[in-house]
Amino acid sequence: xxxxQLSVFLEDRSGRLTDLTQILEEHEINITALSVxxxxxxxxxxxxxxxxxxxxxxxxxxxxxxxxTDVVCVNMPDQxxxxxxxxxxxxxxxxxxxxxxxxxxxxxxxxxxxxxxxxSTIEVLEQNEMQLLRQSDIYQL
Numbered sequence: 001x002x003x004x005q006l007s008v009f010l011e012d013r014s015g016r017l018t019d020l021t022q023i024l025e026e027h028e029i030n031i032t033a034l035s036v037x038x039x040x041x042x043x044x045x046x047x048x049x050x051x052x053x054x055x056x057x058x059x060x061x062x063x064x065x066x067x068x069t070d071v072v073c074v075n076m077p078d079q080x081x082x083x084x085x086x087x088x089x090x091x092x093x094x095x096x097x098x099x100x101x102x103x104x105x106x107x108x109x110x111x112x113x114x115x116x117x118x119x120s121t122i123e124v125l126e127q128n129e130m131q132l133l134r135q136s137d138i139y140q141l
Contacts, residue, residue: 001132004052035101
């Protein structure tokens with residue numbers, strides 16, 4: 001249940017994020033989840049898209065520094081404590097979360113999680129009956 005996430009490094013200048021989203025729009029690539037983090041000199045855009053390999057190709061051709069990263073995406077009920085349950089399972093199995101971003105829509109909440117050992121993360125979450133999305137599920141969102 002590995003999801004491919006795009007990590008794009010952006011110079012800290014006005015309009016660069018707009019350029020990135022324009023390329024995706026031109027190639028009919030939908031963004032399912034997005035996170036932007038900043039440092040002093042550049043930003044890191046992490047995003048889950050329906051066509052990660054195609055997005056990576058076109059972004060690289062446009063001069064962006066892009067890499068694909070393996071993450072998991074957990075589907076949870078949109079209710080208090082749902083994320084806590086997922087994080088408790090990971091902590092109880094000594095799995096450290098490197099980073100994550102989450103969002104909810106109506107009755108569903110999704111969390112994109114990056115750990116050092118994605119395979120162990122998947123195994124532990126599946127053993128605890130957590131619902132993980134597949135890359136093909138992203139096309140449906």
